[in-house]
Amino acid sequence: MTGDRPLVLVLLEMALLVLLGPLVTGAIQKMKARLQCRQGAGVLQPYRDLIKLLRKGTVQADTASGFFRSIPVLVLAATVAAGALVPVVRVGPPAFPLGDALMLLGLLALARFLTAIGALDAGGAFGGMGASREMTIAPLVEPVLMMVVFSTALTAGTTELGALAAHRGTSWIVAWHAADFLGFAAMLVLLPAETGRIPVDNPDTHLELTMLHEGMLIEHSGPGLGCMMLATHMRQIVTLGLVAALFFPALPADSAGATGLLLGAGAFAVKILVLALYLALVESSYAKLRLFRVPQYLGVGFACALTALALRIL
Amino acid sequence: MSAETVHTIIDDLGALLLFTMILIVAAGQIYRAIYAVAAQSLFIAVAGAVLATATGNVDLWVIAGITLIVKAMVLPWVLHHVVQRMNIRREVEPVIPVGATLALAVLIVVVSFQLSASLGSVRQAITGNALPVGIALTLTGVLAMATQKTALTQMVGLFASENGIFFTAMSVTQGMPLIIEIGVILDVILAALVMAIMVLRVRSTVDADIADLDRLRG
């Protein structure tokens, strides 16, 4: 099979995403701190947290089954696998059969499902509540994400992200079709929900009763918790990468060779940073929504995505 | 600018207008609805400017300017002023769940596109998607008015509706006659002022929202 992205490149990209994941979280935290006139922790803080956690021992609830121990590994594996599907430094179809955007969303959903199962398995009250809430929100987010993907995929005739991004080529906002605007709007609404941030979730605390994601992690400890945290960072950068692939696909330069790869990586970093800045801005300027308000908030994204789809088809 | 570019830009602005419309329908707070309708008017003014550059029609510049000043600045300011004077509860009260309203709004968009897709020859007379977007905006504005029971949100819905008409009117190939557009805008301002006065008057006499009064029946 021929393709623009050989196996080595895909694996490299995946590793890059795993390495950069915590950095994005750190950057968002730093930007948030600056926006709120605080000094804030350094951008490398998530790495330090991870290292600290990996060194610690594990404590497990009495009620938890043996399955609980394997949950973090499975979640991390699913999320990292999802990372392989996002084009980073170069667009174009992969040289070997690889999943598409639907596979990516499926893997993220699987990770989410495993996280919830783990939280329920541990038997804690917080975990159960977090899981039930997460499962209330997830069905509202995932179909909409899928619709956004479809609304862009319709023009390219493929849902494979690399090929899709290549088809979109170097188009910038000027060349956007009307549906792209609405799809992007839907994506902007959904991003905080998918990355577990304000106004849907609050990543900074697991003490409030309003939290979703952090509640599910509360029973994990030591290396397990580290894996879960890394999976969260990974999910965030994968989601941002998905947005970048769908809406800001490629560099204008005909990238080939080492310089092309470097340029691609640089462009990717810029795209991710811009989206991260958006997340930081949203987190700083909005308050957490009451849980019962969340469906209404996500409804805006749903309406936008559906309209985008309608615009594309009609 | 080539006809193709103008076509694309109008389509894109149409999408942005639909987005603001969705925000208006889903707005949980009256201020957000007001900002959304102001943004919508701003996009309409931009559309007017684009069309003016493309067609060289000086009237459209005037219309774009008036739209910018009146609909994107003055009217939102009036609404803002009324909200502050009334010192009302900030949350709007939907009659039916917002989700249902949003679903209806999307349905309206789909139907409008379906409707104008059946009209082949209109494509030459009206630029881009302006006709379906205009229909959708007008109907969704009515929807917003019907599903929210405060006077201010009803006014916002009304302005959004008018915006839809303006968008279509601008995009008719030759543009509407200037005198007519000015007359229409004048009417809109007067209507808004009369409504604002009524709202404040009722608020000052019986401390209720005028749209909430329902003594007259049968």
Place this chain on the structure above:
Amino acid sequence: MSETLLWVLPVVPAVTALLMLTTHDRRILSAIDVCGSAVLLALTLVLAREVASGGPRAIGLLRIDDLGLIFLLLVAFLTLAVSIYTVGWLKQALAVGNMKSELLRSYFALVHAFVATMVVTVLADNLGVLWIAMEGTTITSAVLIGYHGHQHGLEAAWKYIIVTTIGISFGLFGTVVIYAAAAAAGLHGGAGALSWSAIMKVAPTLDPGIVRIGFIFVMVGYGTKAGLAPMHLWLPDAHSQAPTPVSALLSGVLIKCALLGIIRFQTIAAAACGPAFPAGVLLVFGLISVVVATPFILAQHDIKRLLGYHSVEHVGIVALGLGFGGRIGTYAALLHVVNHGITKALAFFAAGKAIARYGSRDMRVIRGLLSVAPIGGTLLMLAALSLAGVPPFSIFVSELLVLRAGIGQGHWVAIAIFLAMVVIIFAGLLHHVGSMVFGEPAAAVSREPETWSPLLGMMLLAAIMILLGLTIPASFDGLLRRATEIVR
């Protein structure tokens, strides 16, 4: 000469409105009121003579033809009747405290501004101007409806301004769409492409699909203003809460002006996509209006609301006449516009006097009107009989003609529904009015003698109502025939 008259006509009530702002004195205000209306009527008659001899006239955005002339005559004539009625009504309203003397001048100014916008509506050749004037009537009359300043009045005014403004935006959308169709058909030259007479010239070449969409939007829009069901929601509230003279203007003239708008677009639509389509739409709205109004008329206790719902029914009948179409149907519809305008104004006047006398709008309270106010009671009875469609009054004639048109076209189902509803309403209305006019009045009712000016206004209308029932003057008949030719 007559071209000048065209723009002088709307200026007359506008100037009258401005003059009102110069004084506070009730007598002077009333004098200006009557004089302004009389001048308007006189100029209208002059214009009518010119048009009858020399055909349609146009200047700029305004144009008068025989069709518009019918409505213009109705506007001018009812304005004068209202002015005369207002003289006596106002004295009484001030005494009771319904009107405040410091607000009088703005009341008069608004009434004449309202009339001015209606005159523009009738004279407009440009469809955009038609819309602007229509929205102008909404704004001026909304303030008038809430003029008493109490909660109910403001509620009615709010409902009115919201419902009709949103409705009329549909009308604007329809106008834009039809303008786009005209522009696509190659009509050039800015304002010219919105001119009704210019569009009519190219109407057969317009794209039928887009004109259909436009006509439906216009029908909903102007139909709201005309009070066609199911867009009539504002009408009973507004008519019942407005000051009586304003009710008479709303019901007698305003909804007729909206009908003129519908007729203008109907002619365009008929030329572009065949007469069957607009006729079908009009028939549907007409039937819905007649059917919807019936139960509300039967169950009503508030006399002004009763008359409001009655307007819904009669607008429905006009729509039916237009929908049946043909020479007879259109003729009948135009005649019914005039007949209903005059009769309904009379009914509102008489009802207003009765309400003032009894201090209530509840028909269960008003008893034995004939024994306390013989002339007013008789006039109310006459108006009610005419509204119900009893010969020899004018409405009987036009309803019969509508029926005749329907039979001619073979719309049997529509006719069956129409007849059934008219019979039911006939019974209901006579029951309501009979119990008001006859019987023993309560002891507390004021028995003071009737004042001359309202009576004069009412007599004037009653005389025309009876005259049109007995015979249609040749000149008026000619006018109606020429207008029918324009619509057909």
